[in-house]
Amino acid sequence: MSTTLTQPVKPWRINFKQAWPEIVGAIAALILTYAIVNVSPLKGKLGFVVTLVFVATFVAAAVSWVRRDRKAAFNSISTVMVYIAGLFVIFPLGSILYEIIHRGIAGLSWGMFTRDMAVTASDAPLSEGGILHAVIGSLYIVALATVFSVPIGLLTSLYLTEIKGKAAGTIRFFVQAMSGIPSIVAGLFIYAIWMIALGNQYSAFAGAMALAILMIPTVARTSEEVLKLIPGDLREAGLALGGTQWRTVAMIILPAAQSGLITSVILGIARVAGETAPLLLTMGGADAVNLNPFNGNSSAIPFYVWKNFSMGTEVSIQRAWSGVLVLMIIVLIFFSLTRFLSNRKGRF
Amino acid sequence: MSTIQGAQKMSQTNPVNSLASVAAARSPHVQSQHTAGTGLEARNIHAWFGDKHVIDNVTLDFFPGTVTALIGPSGCGKSTFIRILNRMHEFIPTAAMAGEVLLEGTDIYKPGTDVTKIRLGIGMVFQKPNPFPSMTIKENVLSGLKLAQLKVSNQDELLESCLVRAGLWSEVKDRLNEYGGALSGGQQQRLCIARSLAVSPQVLLMDEPCSALDPGSTLRIEETIRELSSSMTIVIVTHNMQQAARVSDRTGFFLSDGGPGRLIECASTSEIFSNPKDKRTEDYVTGRFG
Numbered sequence: 064m065s066t067t068l069t070q071p072v073k074p075w076r077i078n079f080k081q082a083w084p085e086i087v088g089a090i091a092a093l094i095l096t097y098a099i100v101n102v103s104p105l106k107g108k109l110g111f112v113v114t115l116v117f118v119a120t121f122v123a124a125a126v127s128w129v130r131r132d133r134k135a136a137f138n139s140i141s142t143v144m145v146y147i148a149g150l151f152v153i154f155p156l157g158s159i160l161y162e163i164i165h166r167g168i169a170g171l172s173w174g175m176f177t178r179d180m181a182v183t184a185s186d187a188p189l190s191e192g193g194i195l196h197a198v199i200g201s202l203y204i205v206a207l208a209t210v211f212s213v214p215i216g217l218l219t220s221l222y223l224t225e226i227k228g229k230a231a232g233t234i235r236f237f238v239q240a241m242s243g244i245p246s247i248v249a250g251l252f253i254y255a256i257w258m259i260a261l262g263n264q265y266s267a268f269a270g271a272m273a274l275a276i277l278m279i280p281t282v283a284r285t286s287e288e289v290l291k292l293i294p295g296d297l298r299e300a301g302l303a304l305g306g307t308q309w310r311t312v313a314m315i316i317l318p319a320a321q322s323g324l325i326t327s328v329i330l331g332i333a334r335v336a337g338e339t340a341p342l343l344l345t346m347g348g349a350d351a352v353n354l355n356p357f358n359g360n361s362s363a364i365p366f367y368v369w370k371n372f373s374m375g376t377e378v379s380i381q382r383a384w385s386g387v388l389v390l391m392i393i394v395l396i397f398f399s400l401t402r403f404l405s406n407r408k409g410r411f
Numbered sequence: 412m413s414t415i416q417g418a419q420k421m422s423q424t425n426p427v428n429s430l431a432s433v434a435a436a437r438s439p440h441v442q443s444q445h446t447a448g449t450g451l452e453a454r455n456i457h458a459w460f461g462d463k464h465v466i467d468n469v470t471l472d473f474f475p476g477t478v479t480a481l482i483g484p485s486g487c488g489k490s491t492f493i494r495i496l497n498r499m500h501e502f503i504p505t506a507a508m509a510g511e512v513l514l515e516g517t518d519i520y521k522p523g524t525d526v527t528k529i530r531l532g533i534g535m536v537f538q539k540p541n542p543f544p545s546m547t548i549k550e551n552v553l554s555g556l557k558l559a560q561l562k563v564s565n566q567d568e569l570l571e572s573c574l575v576r577a578g579l580w581s582e583v584k585d586r587l588n589e590y591g592g593a594l595s596g597g598q599q600q601r602l603c604i605a606r607s608l609a610v611s612p613q614v615l616l617m618d619e620p621c622s623a624l625d626p627g628s629t630l631r632i633e634e635t636i637r638e639l640s641s642s643m644t645i646v647i648v649t650h651n652m653q654q655a656a657r658v659s660d661r662t663g664f665f666l667s668d669g670g671p672g673r674l675i676e677c678a679s680t681s682e683i684f685s686n687p688k689d690k691r692t693e694d695y696v697t698g699r700f701g
Contacts, residue, residue, distance in 0.1 A: 305528070305531035
């Protein structure tokens with residue numbers, strides 16, 4: 064038996080010896096950018112970032128060209144561009160998140176989840192009033208909108224992928240067109256039909272219907288994409304075992320697509336949870352808790368945020384920021400919960 | 412393994428004789444079985460995809476207790492033909508067909524036929540192993556019962572017997588509650604065979620069941636086919652002529668001359684490989700083309 068043990072190594076790892084031209088290049092790019100910004104009329108952070116983009120691309124290409132060849136230079140340019148594009152996506156999102164947490168956290172307290180704004184003046188201190196009515200309203204409308212739109216959206220996607228009926232092309236076209244509807248139009252539609260024509264009052268139910276109009280196309284389209292990924296031989300296997308089309312879909316296709324279908328529901332909820340415009344027309348807004356979703360004015364978190372911002376006092380603007388943070392936290396909790404439940408048995 | 416190695420060794424010297432000897436070594440009881448039962452009969456089958464005529468007038472009988480292999484080059488209509496036998500052909504939107512397929516004397520294409528019952532009686536194993544990803548090994552085997560809403564008194568007994576017959580029991584008996592996707596390709600295909608067996612079909616159609624598998628798994632599945640053949644009618648499409656020689660009692664040779672595929676000849680496997688009537692069959696089985 065040999066006494067020398069072979070040590071595991073990762074020879075593909077980049078070490079300093081290989082990476083030093085890149086590191087030197089990166090430092091050179093920073094210094095060069097700094098110099099250019101200082102001698103040119105470009106000023107400030109924005110000028111620095113814009114210049115850095117060009118200088119970094121140029122330096123990376125130059126380093127690769129010197130070390131390797133022209134092909135490597137082009138590869139470097141595209142790599143740098145991809146990184147920059149990634150940063151452009153992450154930066155605004157991170158900035159928004161930071162701002163919301165930074166500003167919202169000051170107004171956050173457990174007490175705000177136990178009180179509403181029924182008897183609270185717009186400039187009353189944060190120890191008075193709360194967001195309870197808006198949280199309840201938001202839970203109602205999101206839950207009801209999900210109940211309306213998930214069955215319709217899912218069955219639509221099944222029609223498009225499994226039944227592939229004659230009307231499939233037309234329905235796909237309308238679903239795509241529907242996903243472009245401005246949210247205020249959905250609100251106006253429910254307002255015109257449910258409230259003006261049928262004479263109903265403001266309610267969370269009406270708000271949920273308006274949100275469902277926005278949510279159905281998202282659920283239907285994403286579910287269709289997910290179901291299209293399920294291999295056709297699973298369908299054939301189910302049918303070849305003597306299953307009817309419905310049994311095959313219910314027992315094989317839907318369970319196989321479960322994880323993706325839950326994602327489509329999450330995307331649908333994400334589409335509507337922060338909507339404000341349709342709620343203005345259909346829920347009327349309220350400052351007190353309304354436990355009846357089918358009748359009476361009620362509020363929702365986006366509504367609460369909008370209302371407090373428009374009141375314009377220092378305290379109410381603080382309430383608005385906290386409201387945004389609460390909405391984000393609730394959505395995050397909901398997503399994590401759904402993901403957790405679906406990952407227990409998810410494939411595909 | 413000895414059969415494969417033997418066949419390969421001989422094939423280096425004389426392919427015709429080697430395949431013929433493999434075929435002859437197997438199943439001398441073919442003739443006696445031709446009269447037993449009714450099996451499956453295909454009468455004057457034609458098939459089209461849109462305007463394209465892909466199968467021209469194939470008449471072929473499949474006998475109970477017999478393995479029939481369908482061989483022929485790619486694109487000659489073997490797979491289309493086998494899919495016509497359990498009404499899977501109709502899932503392709505442009506598909507059309509003509510002719511009759513008689514199961515115990517009744518045409519399965521007769522208007523008003525319950526298609527799900529037909530497919531229960533005529534099972535199918537596909538080219539690519541396709542266990543249901545959301546189900547465990549146990550659920551996969553029993554999935555046919557749930558799909559067709561059949562009741563069985565003793566599920567565990569059925570589970571074991573199907574897995575034993577598919578040659579998979581000893582490998583999975585301690586992991587029945589794991590997902591089917593965790594098995595190797597060959598095991599997945601045997602799981603699919605076990606799944607087909609659970610609804611006790613009279614006929615089992617296999618569309619190139621070993622083409623995605625390694626030689627060891629192929630051998631296991633061939634053993635499985637041999638064991639199953641005593642109790643059911645088996646039709647197997649294969650590109651592998653040695654496989655046809657090893658597992659089948661009868662062999663049908665399909666060929667397309669650029670137009671629709673035709674059945675050139677069908678006879679006992681030893682005859683096809685040793686003394687084919689048609690020159691084209693001889694050219695194909697000796698490896699002169701295809």
